[in-house]
Amino acid sequence: MTLKAIILHGTVVIDAYLVSSLGEAALAAMGLAAAIAGFILGAILAFSNAMQIRTAQAFGTKNAVFLKSALVSGLTVSLVVGGVGLAVLAVFGGSLIGAMAPSAEVAEMAKGYLAVFSIVILGEAIGQCLSSYFNGCGRTRLPLYSFCLSLPINVFTSIVFIHGYLGLPAFGVTGAAMGSALAICVQVGFLIYQLARVDGHLARIPGWRQVTFAKTLFRHISFSLPIAATFISATFAAHFCTLIYAKLSLNEFAAMTLIAPWIMVAGTIGMQWAQATGIIVAQLLGQNPSEHVLDRFLSSAWRGAFVAASIVAVIYLIICVSATYLYTDLSIETRAILFGFLPILLVLPFPKQSNAICGNTLRASGDTIYVMHIFVWSQWLFRVPATALAVMYFDVPAFWVLSILFFEEVIKFPLFHRRLFQGAWKRAEVAS
Template sequence: MAGPNQTPKNKDVLNLAWPMTVKAIMLHGTVVIDTLLVAPLGEAALAAMALATAVAGFVLGIILAIANALQIRVAQAKGTADQNFIRSTFWIGIGINICVGLSGLLTILIFGDDVIHIMAQVPDLNAMANDYLSIFVIVILGEALGQALSSYFNGLGNTRLPMFSYLLSVPVNIIASLIFIHGVGFVPEFGIKGAAIGSAIAVSAQAIFLAICAYRSQTSLPDVWHHGSVANALSRHMKFALPIVVTFVSAAFATHICTLIYAKMALNDFAALAIISPWIMVAGTIGMQWAQASGIIVAHMLGQGADADDLNRFLKQAWFGAAGCAIFVALTFGGMCLLVDVFYPSLTEETLRLLIAFLPILVLLPFPKGSNAMCGNTLRAAGDTIAVMHIFVWSQWLFRVPATALFILVWDLNAVWVLSIQLIEEVMKFPLFHRRFLYSDWRSGRLL
């Protein structure tokens, strides 16, 4: 990153963003890989996997929320150059994530079967979803540690180590999933359960790699905890993090409730949404990571005491970069829809037609979504987390969830109409985010 007296450039954003983008694509790519590998087993297997990951996603959403808060908090600490602040933030973030992961695993083991039983349409779907989920809980523990460590390194500006961890885990996931899904040599054929086994092995390898890196970086306990004690440091961390956690948990709950509602659709519609959702996450992460990298730099600048003019100069450049990312993502979506029969040759003609019909929505979606992400990450970096929380939460629960229920349960609309809800939601949030960004006093840094 640029020095304390220099305004960062887009190349500084790019240096942070491209490893984060590769890592995030591979993170979401875990689901895409499982989808591609499970697709030959048929639409029922795809639907079962979507149900299982929807249930597990409640816990993963909390883990990712706390990790995102940790990333911003570490970036703020990095800007101040206070080593005790950095170390306090690291240990508190790791401890919280591990506790949440263990609690989530226990909750899924107790209640997961009942939730799947309620939402599954047929007994075979219920059994397959439970088979997948029974192994996928291991992924939750691995992600609890791995995401916290990744966020710590990202906040410091060392975004390449998390990327390297996924360069290790993705090939492991592909190879292990193929072996356990179809059976190779002495390994029996596990079917859909094999995809979860492959993911569990890969996530474990990734978490171990990052833990070794953290140990070698001599991340010791702080000499003096930030604000004097563990209790005070924890209180300050949670005060900052709670609105971010609420925002991300709300998003996860809303998304996965919508996914559970999707289970009430016709099988072809449900399968089409299950296939396109991971692709939206993977391609869309390019703009999201650019926004997150910009937010990290804003946090560094605010921690260093940068003035409003420097912040404005930096963000003006970063916004042009975000627009370029949106164009690239739109082209990626277009190519995916046009080549869908190549990616998924085993799907029925009706499912393929639905995927192609998604094209207009997917091409428009990256533009308002990317600009909203720039606003949200900038405001969070400045500590204005409550306003961001309100914009997300109210749009989700007053529009997205009710609209999904209305479109599916009342009007029985097809998957194209249901997907359009995502675009409408981003358009609704656009004036709210941009008004807050333009007219609030976040540039003063008083909310840090």
């Protein structure tokens, strides 16, 4: 799961690296377009994460009807969310880019990137859903293989389209989106083939979990909505903040655009450990184990979580120290800002990791509404307004803008840990 997620977010880093050779304006255009598309991708990923837990519960009960219901319901929801998102993007995307872009040149490049990236959004609606299904069933290698297959295609075709090699015209920023679109088509084709090969028999199993598909879909949405709302809120808050970052100076915005994908990629090590913990807890709860079994598992998972947080901090250290060599085409000021992020990046992984273990464990037990409240209110009552004030009113340096992420984790810390230590999650009956 970690390797797959690193490759997923690494694609964004690779695109940013390839586009960085075109200059700060091209990089800002891609960052702006990716932030807008991220609202839709975030919604798709949110429901996919909910489906991952639901599938894990079904897999733990060893009920084939339950498993088929989770798959079909999750896929239906994902396609509807992706379709609605694309419709909204078609109507309002151009106006939003025009309002947020720092110049007309950046706006035109962002619109071209976003038009092609719509194919990626549709592909992710299917691909993320199937990946979450395989993860919930414990077949975590299949999503990894799909990304290992698509990544080389993405890198090669993006280079060709961006710079116009092999006799093709140079598409610039749009070329990065074209490479991603071809790669997602290959990836989705692989996942559909593996689903038919491994679990094709589910199509022949009659019946649904709640008698009819309509009731089954409604039950799936009822379970998924608090989890999805949590992830949607997190993604929307992150991308809303990215739009606010566009009001920074060009060098600061370029630095934030570069460090954000690295935070996602390196942070994935800890986040996927926490999600894997939640999957296994959901599978165990489906088998009605003793509290001793759950305590023993969670204790070992928690120790591993802090090792993961240490690894993330070391990666951040390497990235910041190497900024001068990684981004030689950018200005000295932009690289200096990147290096200045180091102190806050060294401490951020530890409270974030511990909070993630708590949140995923509580979700696995069905305590989804409480987790949703912690995330939603900390984001929209603290992070977003604090970012807006810091950038648009007080004009603080980029370092302190990034530090808001750390202070948000500190606020969430006592709320998560108190709930987990109360122990009610160990007595949840997920099968019912």
